[in-house]
Amino acid sequence: MPKNADEMLNHAAERPADLAAPGLSPRPRRKVAVLSCMDTRIDLFPMLGIERGDAHIIRNAGGLATDDALRSLSASQRLLGTEEIVVVMHEGCGLHGGSEDDYRRALAADGILPTWRLGAFDDLENTLRGSLARLRAARELPHRDHIRGFIFNPEDGSLREIE
Numbered sequence: 001m002p003k004n005a006d007e008m009l010n011h012a013a014e015r016p017a018d019l020a021a022p023g024l025s026p027r028p029r030r031k032v033a034v035l036s037c038m039d040t041r042i043d044l045f046p047m048l049g050i051e052r053g054d055a056h057i058i059r060n061a062g063g064l065a066t067d068d069a070l071r072s073l074s075a076s077q078r079l080l081g082t083e084e085i086v087v088v089m090h091e092g093c094g095l096h097g098g099s100e101d102d103y104r105r106a107l108a109a110d111g112i113l114p115t116w117r118l119g120a121f122d123d124l125e126n127t128l129r130g131s132l133a134r135l136r137a138a139r140e141l142p143h144r145d146h147i148r149g150f151i152f153n154p155e156d157g158s159l160r161e162i163e
Helices: 004-013 044-048 067-080 100-109 124-137
Strands: 032-037 055-060 084-090 147-153 158-162
Touching: 032 044, 032 067, 044 084, 055 067, 067 124, 084 124, 124 147, 124 158
Parallel strands: 032 055, 032 084, 084 147
Antiparallel strands: 147 158
8 A cells, every 4th residue: 555645744744844834925936937847857946046935836747838737827927926937848758759649549448538638749849839839829828928948958957948
């Protein structure tokens, strides 16, 4: 029986003073939201020089501008005052080179017909450009003029901007 959740709960119970954030606003100090892949090799805080309270962090498979990411970014801007968006994708992503058709067939074999797409892609830079274009065109976002995208290389730690 997996016990990770129990271990995590116990760890949190041992250090509530470290976890408490009395007086910290839900409005990010730096007025930025970061959309990133959920990959375990991406540690956004040291990578971007941010601390708790500086930014909203939205993570999903691929760091893609999905409907749900757009929902979160809209709430971040419209309700909580962010004005910039940074998108971080990365080399070696599990979605890179995947097959939408194979994934859909595997789900269908289990009797599952999802309403969403996996988001597999073949070209990392073009996929990031597509996400940036979608965000820049999204009327749900009142602040669309400060949206930038980066690709992280987990092998060497480099981060490069994609125009």
